[in-house]
Amino acid sequence: MQKEKNNWYASWFNTPYYHILYKDRNHREAALFMQTLTNFLKLNENDTILDLACGKGRHAKYLYKQGFNVTGVDLSEESIQYAKQYEKPGLHFEVHDMCLPYPKQFDAVFNLFTSFGYFENEVDNLRTIKSIKEELLPNGFGVIDFLNVELAIKNLVPSEKKKVGDIVFHIEKYVEDGYIIKNIRFTDEGTEYHYVEKVKALVLQDFKEYFEEAKIELKHAFGNYHLNDFDENTSERLILIFN
Template structure:
């Protein structure tokens, strides 16, 4: 029996959404709108939202007049996202490491809010970049938003307790062998639960190298959701903007 990868079980759990329910949706929507103002994608442009969750960002892209396809590894996420589907907004279950339909051709591809770095090997990271590059039109744009490892490690909160939805979550974070780990322990209805997140601390230069090998040229690197310039020490995010040559 094949052991499931951590992200395929945790992201499909209802507790994942309870823990992260207080993420700033207003900030996220404002970021995507600012990004579109910068990119100036034409109305009806074909775009792809990679690792879309329940579709909250895909909906914003759709509201901006773009034609959106969005996928996620979690069947339950996609099932809930389907409620928002229209002729120009569709959702499907997919693993970014697997090839997409060759009939897909996108003007832009988005990967928002650290939805990368979950795999076991650099080869899988490279494969994901190639899969996405293969369905991006020439001169198409790929935007990937990831935390800045330097900033995250310098500001790491090693332990904290949070109450979400009446559940007391105990969280621990640590760095080990190039990955950032987060353990999540809680009790609900008399049952104890334990989940663990693991995200690779992928450097700026490593991302640029993956992209270059997949035929993508870096045209901008932003450091926060207000689209400020990237600073290695002080920026919380790395928001890459690549163009396919």
């Protein structure tokens, strides 16, 4: 029996297999990025940060350890249930749809690790940008950490296998209708699974158009976690800082 999921980000992120596939993510790199970013933004101890689409709270926990008051939100109930075991005064998690404004304002709102551009409807990307604007205190900063689409497409590996424990993930990547698509198929305990990841192939100009419509000012565009300038030909990331 094959289990097919339609609303990919709501279903895939809410399954344990997502966390199995990506369990080897670089935690040291994430911690250093949070240190570099908060230093650059000149955030002070006890400043408030919203970690938008926080997953299981990896970045939120680093930010809390740095002395910030952190709220992490995500659409995945499973991820938030996991993250809640780390809650304490100054570190809070809850389920929330990032298309909608969170009912509080923050010194900074971080949307990290390509947690943008998932939506089928183009209007939802703009709704998310406008929601971030509403979530910022006066003089607060928004940050979107996205992939550099030009380089990602250039270096796209069409097919690969990844074995994690007893599961072999068969991964196919391609570009279609303006999205970078990843098909993920595997079998576990006799059941076949198929999940899809879709990220809209947004470039810097697309974000500039969102920001203009939302009346947001782009302050910086960086190309990696060391916050070097963005170059569409060589940068691994597209990190946008705005308010």
